[in-house]
Amino acid sequence: MGTLDDERAYVERCAAGLRRMLDGARDNVIVGETVAGDRYSAERLGRHLKSLAKELSEEPDGPPFFGRLDFGHGSAEHGGRAYHIGRRHITGEHGGPPVVIDWRAPVSRAFYRASARDPQGVALRRRFGWSGTTLTGFEDERLDRGEEGESRILAAEIERPRVGPMRDIVATIQPEQDDLVRAELDTSICVQGAPGTGKTAVGLHRAAYLLYAHRRRLERAGVLVLGPNRTFLGYVSAVLPTLGEMDVEQTTLERLLTTVPVTAADGEAAAVVKHDARMAEVLRLALYGRIVKPVEPVVVADGSARWRVREDELRRIVDGARRASLPYGVGRERVRAQVVASITRQAEARGRTANAAWTRAVARAVTPSLDAVWPAAKPEEVLYEVLRGPAAEVARAPGGSVLTEAEWAAITWPRPPRSVRSARWTAADLVLLDEVAAMIERPRGYGHVIVDEAQDLSPMECRAVARRAEHGSLTVLGDLAQGTTPWAATSWQDRMALLGKPDGRVIALTTGFRVPGAVVELANTLLAALGADVPATRSYRADGRLRLTRVTDLGEGVAAAVREAYAYEGSIGVIATDAAVEPLTSAISNHGLDVGGRLSVVPASAAKGLEYDHVIVAEPAAIAGAERRGLNRLYVALTRAVSRLDVVHARPLPPQLTRPGGRPVDAR
């Protein structure tokens, strides 16, 4: 079974194994660059080996394993064997069995899933405790004897103060999370989870798992992770590389859709219309409205000959291409090809040989006729026509009746730019431009797309994501209670349909690993007022502290709370309305306290998905009152704390925030 000394000796074997892998990878870099069949594979192989060599040599000296499974003799497949499980596979000596098994391998699954009730052949599960790279101890569960208990190592990992960016959770993935991490590649899933239930962690580990299980397919097709903003990505983007996965594209939807600079902003009324699913129809009609009925034949001069495609034939060609429901750009090229084919037939009937150069020349020569019936289109031009105004005039154009007059008035430019080149685009316009671009030419898709904070996606944004997962699958992560956009989701079924996966399973995660129990209780009192139909959650954490402090001067009060927070280790986040960030930053600095380092002052609008060890929420009533879904915003702010939450307020607290049981919160 192994004593601590045995296990320490095993750590040495792992180190030797890693050295062997590193030497092997280095040798292979040299060989790989010369042996691969073609340039593309040589490059790929070379890149792969180089990154493996780099990874292995730069591997932070993390623990080589975190767990061990000893199978009982009764297990058919693994009878009597023991396996160490770690973040990465470590090869054994002389082609022998690996010394460490990757956490994603099928056999590792039992580490996360086996229980006394269902031991899955496991006699003993061992969890290791480390201090840096020193193995400090282990905990055993003799599942074959029905032993299974609360793990101290697990609790310590979950309750550890947070510093720096988010870490992986491979050592402590919970069974309900493991189910989602290992869901089949072809299944799209939607995870509804209260704050801190590990949605983001699950999404990232699912990406790593899928890449392991379907490496070939996904390396080619690509995996995309979409987060709500850059700060969030900064917080989570190190997790996949530490799991050895460098090739996942992690970005925000806005960045993914940015084809033109955003230099203007919409008011809420305009944004709401622009994000409505009906805009897809408006844009479709505007784009296809550019196609006009042919009124002239196509005539191509060719030396002494003149080739002609009659008006009625051209009309048939155009109608046929329209009916084929091809992307607009492909339709245009089909019309061109059919016109050229018709001319080729005529020419050949007259004894002309149609070689490639001649065909190309004819194809060029028909462009003016093609432009007249099926003009080339750029997304900006189409959107310019839609937003150009005046509203009443645009409303009469194709697609006019899809929106009401008031809606047209909301989105058309009050002072239209002179030309498309001088148009100033907004963030919502990016989504519309993407819609048009995709109607002209299908965008690149991915094998798997993971979208976080998905409750905030608008119907038009969902369509943009759906297009990228059309031939792949989706992991949708979110919490209906945390929706803060005007178009936030109220039901996952609707969103999954908009995301193109109406049959995607919706699964709830209900155990919170971030927020301490007392804080969850307080935040939960808001739920009734949020109108979101979400299951109740419980916190895994019995530790933590909640304090409500009424002050006369908010800046002073917050600075005092910060000073106290500095006495503990871990990150500190002050969360306030966007407008209060500056004055509070000054107030904190004026008290001689450093902003930056482990203290951040965060606008409530950017706090989503983040967590701090100690959170100070400044003036909840102001956060709740700052926007239409201000109470949802407050719910997000209150649920960022890992160890301690201070609520500091000069104004009365919002009445929706009550003590469990319904008593209003007494500030003092």
Ligand SMILES: Nc1ncnc2c1ncn2[C@@H]1O[C@H](COP(=O)(O)OP(=O)(O)OP(=O)(O)O)[C@@H](O)[C@H]1O
């Ligand atoms: N099984 C686990 N073991 C250890 N830590 C975990 C586990 N699951 C989640 N955590 C930790 O709990 C915290 C919250 O996780 P995460 O950010 O993924 O939750 P979330 O559901 O996305 O939250 P939110 O809705 O607030 O964005 C993180 O620090 C994460 O590492």
